[in-house]
Amino acid sequence: MTIAAFGALAALALLLAPLVGSTRIHLGAVFDRSIPYANNTDAQIFFVARLPRVIAAALVGSALALSGVVFQALLRNPLASPDTLGVSAGASLGAIVAITFDLDVSVGGISAVPLVSFAGSLGALAIVYGLSKARRRGTSALVLLLGGVTLHMVLSAVISFVQYLADFTQTFRNVRWLMGSLDVASYTPIAGALGPMAIAWVGFATLPRVLDLVSVGTESAATRGVDVLRTERIALVSASLATGAAVSLAGPVSFVGIIVPHLVRLIVGSDHRLVLPASALFGGAFLIGCDLVARTIIAPLELPVGIVTAMIGGPVFLWLLFRKA
Amino acid sequence: MIETRDVSFSYARRRGGAPLVVDGVSLTIPRGAIAGLLGPNGSGKSTLVRLISGVMAPLSGGIWIAGRPIGEYSRLDLARRLAVVPQETHATFDFTVIDMVLMGRYAHLGPFELEGPSDQRIARDALAATGTSALELRSFSSLSGGEKQRVVIASALAQASDLLLLDEPTTSLDLAYQFEIGALLKRLNAERGTTMVMSTHDLNLAAAVCDRIILLKEGRVIAQGPTAEILTVERIRQLYGVEADVQFHPRAGHVTVVPIGRSR
Numbered sequence: 001m002t003i004a005a006f007g008a009l010a011a012l013a014l015l016l017a018p019l020v021g022s023t024r025i026h027l028g029a030v031f032d033r034s035i036p037y038a039n040n041t042d043a044q045i046f047f048v049a050r051l052p053r054v055i056a057a058a059l060v061g062s063a064l065a066l067s068g069v070v071f072q073a074l075l076r077n078p079l080a081s082p083d084t085l086g087v088s089a090g091a092s093l094g095a096i097v098a099i100t101f102d103l104d105v106s107v108g109g110i111s112a113v114p115l116v117s118f119a120g121s122l123g124a125l126a127i128v129y130g131l132s133k134a135r136r137r138g139t140s141a142l143v144l145l146l147g148g149v150t151l152h153m154v155l156s157a158v159i160s161f162v163q164y165l166a167d168f169t170q171t172f173r174n175v176r177w178l179m180g181s182l183d184v185a186s187y188t189p190i191a192g193a194l195g196p197m198a199i200a201w202v203g204f205a206t207l208p209r210v211l212d213l214v215s216v217g218t219e220s221a222a223t224r225g226v227d228v229l230r231t232e233r234i235a236l237v238s239a240s241l242a243t244g245a246a247v248s249l250a251g252p253v254s255f256v257g258i259i260v261p262h263l264v265r266l267i268v269g270s271d272h273r274l275v276l277p278a279s280a281l282f283g284g285a286f287l288i289g290c291d292l293v294a295r296t297i298i299a300p301l302e303l304p305v306g307i308v309t310a311m312i313g314g315p316v317f318l319w320l321l322f323r324k325a
Numbered sequence: 326m327i328e329t330r331d332v333s334f335s336y337a338r339r340r341g342g343a344p345l346v347v348d349g350v351s352l353t354i355p356r357g358a359i360a361g362l363l364g365p366n367g368s369g370k371s372t373l374v375r376l377i378s379g380v381m382a383p384l385s386g387g388i389w390i391a392g393r394p395i396g397e398y399s400r401l402d403l404a405r406r407l408a409v410v411p412q413e414t415h416a417t418f419d420f421t422v423i424d425m426v427l428m429g430r431y432a433h434l435g436p437f438e439l440e441g442p443s444d445q446r447i448a449r450d451a452l453a454a455t456g457t458s459a460l461e462l463r464s465f466s467s468l469s470g471g472e473k474q475r476v477v478i479a480s481a482l483a484q485a486s487d488l489l490l491l492d493e494p495t496t497s498l499d500l501a502y503q504f505e506i507g508a509l510l511k512r513l514n515a516e517r518g519t520t521m522v523m524s525t526h527d528l529n530l531a532a533a534v535c536d537r538i539i540l541l542k543e544g545r546v547i548a549q550g551p552t553a554e555i556l557t558v559e560r561i562r563q564l565y566g567v568e569a570d571v572q573f574h575p576r577a578g579h580v581t582v583v584p585i586g587r588s589r
Contacts, residue, residue, distance in 0.1 A: 215416070217414065219375075219411070223379070223380060223408065224404050224408075
């Protein structure tokens with residue numbers, strides 16, 4: 001029931017967001033078959049200029065929100081997210097390296113930027129996760145988060161270093177990219193990110209119930225019949241894939257991975273069989289909404305969406321923090 | 326019900342690296358018993374509980390649960406047979422009490438199966454058996470320590486009412502809750518015939534609740550048998566280096582241990 005409501009919200013966002021923008025268009029005209037497509041500017045704006053961007057927002061938003069949910073449950077830390085763990089920064093570094101040095105590799109149809117982003121996110125995650133395992137019992141939430149924040153800063157420095165090596169125009173492109181933008185301009189980058197995201201979704205689909213048990217404790221989960229090691233592997237690889245794909249598509253878009261899961265839990269409770277799908281849907285709708293603000297607030301100029309999510313997400317996150325305390 | 330033969334374990338990866346935490350332990354715990362596992366800090370109690378629970382495999386030796394080697398059980402089979410109550414349970418997220426208890430049904434469900442009416446009924450029975458029915462819709466993290474521990478025991482019962490392993494279940498509880506948990510365990514054992522193995526530092530709790538005692542020191546069993554035979558002045562001195570008075574207490578209805586001072 002609740003999931004249906006979240007689904008309706010996401011569908012509505014997907015359909016209505018492309019109608020809004022600096023140029024007015026009408027839904028009726030968009031789907032009016034009597035006007036040939038070549039003459040139908042409404043349809044062209046809808047399908048070419050806006051829909052790809054909205055679809056990208058939906059995919060990126062849901063991928064980041066899902067990754068956030070998975071990190072929080074797996075590390076038993078409500079403040080874990082792709083941003084706070086440094087996973088986004090890892091993915092960004094990967095993408096920046098791929099963009100700056102124009103890497104030309106591809107594996108199984110996945111092109112260089114998403115591929116190296118994934119490698120970056122997985123690498124960062126391996127470091128943070130290693131950190132969480134290094135002390136055999138009870139790594140405090142604080143240690144893990146400080147580790148993640150430190151990693152984030154170190155990776156940011158490496159990103160700066162790569163930028164320093166790049167030439168002027170490349171640096172400008174990189175800086176823009178690092179602001180987090182959904183300006184994908186066509187369906188091609190979306191298609192590129194879809195492969196890794198689809199694999200991640202399959203992984204996520206196996207997780208909901210085990211995440212409930214693992215969030216209470218790995219050892220108690222094991223005694224209840226959960227294959228903890230397998231769960232951790234699937235969860236971490238899926239979340240890295242999703243984060244890598246999201247970052248390769250939009251750059252680092254912050255706060256989605258942390259505030260969406262918390263807002264969703266306020267509504268549906270803690271059962272991951274609800275939290276996971278609801279976060280995917282709400283994450284998509286949320287980022288579409290933020291991007292709508294980004295596109296319209298200083299129209300005809302378009303803001304990078306990362307600026308909007310940080311400006312909205314930061315205060316919301318602080319509110320969540322103080323609400324608990 | 327539970328049998329271990331010459332079980333050894335070390336946290337080092339290879340033999341000879343670190344000292345054995347559990348060293349050649351052979352135990353027999355009959356069906357329907359409540360066995361107390363006593364020993365000083367670092368004597369291997371918790372490790373032994375973890376070995377019997379199957380989350381770790383022994384370095385050598387064998388463990389049998391209900392006559393079958395533990396290695397022959399699948400993860401889920403074992404979970405349906407045996408449940409563990411840890412010292413403390415901390416839920417990261419805000420689960421309700423009934424959510425927590427239903428998690429015990431994990432091993433009984435298919436991969437994407439939701440809990441059905443029978444699972445709900447089993448969970449409610451477990452709440453009733455632990456006197457926590459009134460808490461059903463409360464948030465787990467808002468409960469007191471004693472309430473939490475009763476809910477965790479309910480969750481364990483919903484998982485497997487055959488065999489419970491309890492790892493220092495009363496350590497973080499105050500006196501009233503210690504009594505409450507002790508009485509609850511005795512009652513569950515009497516009503517359901519649940520076999521229990523409980524590690525504890527509380528000699529009087531063990532005396533009140535357990536019908537068998539196993540003494541562990543430096544990973545080895547130094548004595549095991551009926552409570553009255555094992556809980557003696559000499560054994561306590563040997564185990565902890567503490568002088569104590571041990572007497573049958575008519576009002577308590579069991580032996581009581583009053584520690585007097587360190588042995589010299």
